[in-house]
Every structure is written in C-alpha cells, then in structure tokens.
Amino acid sequence: MSKIDHSISQTDLPLNLQVLNISVNLSRLSQWVYEGYTKKVQLIDKFVDQTDNYLNDLDKQDISKDFRPTLKRVKKDFNNLKRNIGSEDKLYWAERALTWANILQHRAKLA
Amino acid sequence: MSTVILRDKKASPLELEKMSYEYGSYIKVVVDVEKGILAGGGAMHYDEEQLLLEYGCRQENLWGGGIDFTTGEVDYNSMINVRPREGNDSRDILSNDTRKKFKKIVEDLLL
Numbered sequence: 543m544s545k546i547d548h549s550i551s552q553t554d555l556p557l558n559l560q561v562l563n564i565s566v567n568l569s570r571l572s573q574w575v576y577e578g579y580t581k582k583v584q585l586i587d588k589f590v591d592q593t594d595n596y597l598n599d600l601d602k603q604d605i606s607k608d609f610r611p612t613l614k615r616v617k618k619d620f621n622n623l624k625r626n627i628g629s630e631d632k633l634y635w636a637e638r639a640l641t642w643a644n645i646l647q648h649r650a651k652l653a
Numbered sequence: 654m655s656t657v658i659l660r661d662k663k664a665s666p667l668e669l670e671k672m673s674y675e676y677g678s679y680i681k682v683v684v685d686v687e688k689g690i691l692a693g694g695g696a697m698h699y700d701e702e703q704l705l706l707e708y709g710c711r712q713e714n715l716w717g718g719g720i721d722f723t724t725g726e727v728d729y730n731s732m733i734n735v736r737p738r739e740g741n742d743s744r745d746i747l748s749n750d751t752r753k754k755f756k757k758i759v760e761d762l763l764l
Contacts, residue, residue: 576732612723615677637697637732640744641719644728645679648721 549592553599560600561609561650564616567593568643576636579628590624600653609652616642656695656704659762660688669763678722680763683733685710686754691762698731713739716746716755720763727756 546554552563567589574582574589597617605613623639655674657664664672672680672694682693683701690710692701698717705715717731729746736742746752 572732608723611677633699633732634697637699640730640732641676641679641681644719644730645676645721648679648724648726648728652723 550595551599552596553603557600557603557605557653558650560596561646561653564593564596564600565643565646565650567596568620568639568646572636572639572643575627575639576632579632586627590627593620594624605653609649612645612649612652616646656692656701658704658708659691659693663761664693664763679719680722681717681719681731682759682763683715683717683731684755684758685714686716686751686758687711687714689758689761691758693763698733702733716751718746718755718759720759727759729755 546552548555552560555563571586571589571593574586579586597613597620600613601617619638619642623635626635629635655671657668657672659668675681675694675696680693681695681698681701682691683698683705684691685705688710690705690708692705695701702712702715702717706712713736715733716729717733718727718729720727729752730744732744734741734744734746741747746755
C-alpha cells in the first residue's frame, strides 16, 4: 500500500486532524507574512499551495453539516488572502489568517 | 463598523448580531482586564485596541482573544498580546491570572 505524501495531501488522517493541520498552517503563514512576504517567498508560497490543497481535499470528504458552513467561509476568505498575499497591508493579512487559525482550532472537533 | 464597546452591561441581541458581522459566530475581542471593558466584533484586534486606547484604557491592561459561540470556547490568542517588555513574548496570554480575568469579562459581557 503506497503511503500518502502529507506535504501534498492528508486525506488519510482523521478529519479533525486535517482541520488542525490547516489551522497550524494559517498560523505559520500569519507570522511569516507579517514579517514580510518578500523575506520568505518560497516558504510562504509552498504553504499557501499546501493549505489550498488541504482545504480543497477537505471539501471533497464526508465532513459534518455542522462544520460545512465554516469550511465554506474559510475557503472563501483564503481565496481572497491568496490573491492579496503581497499587499502592503500585511497586518490585516496576518490578523485575518490568524483569526481563521483560531476558529479552525475551536471547530476541528466538529468536522 | 461592527465593533461594539461594552462596559458593565451584557451585550444585547442586537449588539451581538452587529459583532457577528465579520466572522459569524466567532467574535474577536480586546479586553481591559482592570476596568472590565470589552471591544468586540471588529475585523482586527489592532483596531479594537486603538478604540480602547482612545476610550482611556492603558495598553498594559489590554489583551486580545476571541469567543466562539459554536463551541462555547474562549481563546487568548492575538498579535497584540506579543509584549516582551511586559513578560509576554507569545501571541497567547501567558499569565494565568490575566487569562482568568479575561475569560470572566468576556463571559460576563457576551454570554
């Protein structure tokens, strides 16, 4: 049986852990973007892509109806964040990402 | 603006609805743990902090976090909490005493 590369996909993990991993990524991205996008471009882009994959994968799985509205909202906001990642208002970007990290940490158990 | 400042009185249903505009059932808050004043509902802790400073609060008494009405959990995580000179070098509120005061004010005014 082939092992899943968790740097790309984490669909073999329990749903709550998948959500917590997304939360951790958002928290990391918050810190790095706040410190300056140009300082860590490759790392940030890598984790943005990974987070995007994680979110899209989650959307295809059998998550609870209690969690689905949260997933819909975080995906929408994350798409906006992706588009504005190099913007000058890094504090806004960082706060937004950190807020979603906190929300997902609270709601992982609902997934 | 969806930020509401609360002091002494629990939030009304209308105020809670206003504060829910940004993130639905998650509300970001900044609390003056000495005066028992709360600013909540904004998109950014930074803006809520500025409001309370203009309101006459002192920065060393202001701490950020959030409350998730979906899970009933309070968190103590915010970029405004990083204050190494005051012994808090984390985005989390590290002092147990401050966390207790923070939680009590949030619950008294919002739950």
